[in-house]
Amino acid sequence: MGQLDNKIALVTGASTGIGLAVARRFAAEGATVYLTGRREAELAAAVEQVGGRGVGVRSDVSRLDDLDRLYAEIAERSGRLDIVVANAGVGDFGPLGEITEEEYDRTTDINLKGTVFTVQKALPLLPAGASVIVLSSSAALRGAPGLGVYAATKAAIRSLARTWAAELADRGIRVNALTPGPVATPGADELRAALPQDDGATPAARPAPPTPLGRVGRPEEVAATALYLAGDQSTFTTGAELLVDGGVTQI
Numbered sequence: 001m002g003q004l005d006n007k008i009a010l011v012t013g014a015s016t017g018i019g020l021a022v023a024r025r026f027a028a029e030g031a032t033v034y035l036t037g038r039r040e041a042e043l044a045a046a047v048e049q050v051g052g053r054g055v056g057v058r059s060d061v062s063r064l065d066d067l068d069r070l071y072a073e074i075a076e077r078s079g080r081l082d083i084v085v086a087n088a089g090v091g092d093f094g095p096l097g098e099i100t101e102e103e104y105d106r107t108t109d110i111n112l113k114g115t116v117f118t119v120q121k122a123l124p125l126l127p128a129g130a131s132v133i134v135l136s137s138s139a140a141l142r143g144a145p146g147l148g149v150y151a152a153t154k155a156a157i158r159s160l161a162r163t164w165a166a167e168l169a170d171r172g173i174r175v176n177a178l179t180p181g182p183v184a185t186p187g188a189d190e191l192r193a194a195l196p197q198d199d200g201a202t203p204a205a206r207p208a209p210p211t212p213l214g215r216v217g218r219p220e221e222v223a224a225t226a227l228y229l230a231g232d233q234s235t236f237t238t239g240a241e242l243l244v245d246g247g248v249t250q251i
């Protein structure tokens with residue numbers, strides 16, 4: 001018996017990284033999982049990895065017509081949605097003074113607008129007992145040079161979890177923020193590569209370990225926490241933020 005038997009779940013941005021790990025874990029626990037992403041081939045490969053309980057719907061969270069199409073398909077095939085993981089997100093490196101309008105629009109459109117409308121348009125399908133999980137970031141809790149716009153969208157997402165938890169409590173729907181620290185994924189590896197590098201020439205200049213635990217996280221470790229928030233082990237938890245960050249924001 002799985003922890004999510006008979007549940008219907010949506011994970012946006014599930015073709016790689018954290019979203020894929022969440023989709024795989026949810027399916028392994030018995031859920032039917034809808035996966036989204038913009039790139040066809042990557043999405044098809046992800047659905048293949050998830051197995052028979054995975055359904056791919058190619059869509060862009062920043063496009064409202066794509067979201068309408070996604071939810072129409074879920075409504076037709078499954079009739080309801082028990083779990084929403086608004087995971088799709090991007091980060092651009094842009095210190096103050098170098099932020100371009102294009103990067104600003106891309107980051108806010110996908111991370112903030114995408115999260116708002118992913119959750120809003122899911123509402124008609126959510127039954128009592130549904131769990132909504134939104135992805136914040138440890139970058140929202142620390143001053144990380146070059147990540148201002150990204151961090152601001154993630155701080156907004158954490159705030160939305162509180163507001164939506166209040167607004168949806170009387171429907172019996174829980175909303176929580178899941179906040180990873182540095183986790184090894186294609187997106188994060190690309191972003192970290194864009195950050196200014198210490199040359200490590202002297203011992204004093206060697207880069208510090210990425211977290212107090214001495215390593216970056218694995219997507220599967222974030223997926224385990226998503227499973228906790230999605231399922232029946234967390235039925236008294238709403239409006240909360242769960243950190244999966246190797247202690248980086250606390251120690």
Ligand SMILES: NC(=O)c1ccc[n+]([C@@H]2O[C@H](COP(=O)([O-])OP(=O)(O)OC[C@H]3O[C@@H](n4cnc5c(N)ncnc54)[C@H](OP(=O)(O)O)[C@@H]3O)[C@@H](O)[C@H]2O)c1
Binds near residue numbers: 062135
């Ligand atoms: N990894 C970390 O260190 C870390 C830390 C804190 C927070 N997070 C957050 O965790 C989430 C997942 O990050 P990740 O590191 O796993 O990223 P990733 O490896 O880059 O994966 C992002 C996924 O989202 C999809 N995506 C991007 N834009 C999309 C859009 N407009 N519509 C639909 N899908 C979209 C991508 O596929 P397509 O490009 O094909 O659409 C991909 O499947 C993000 O919200 C990120 O901000 C990550």
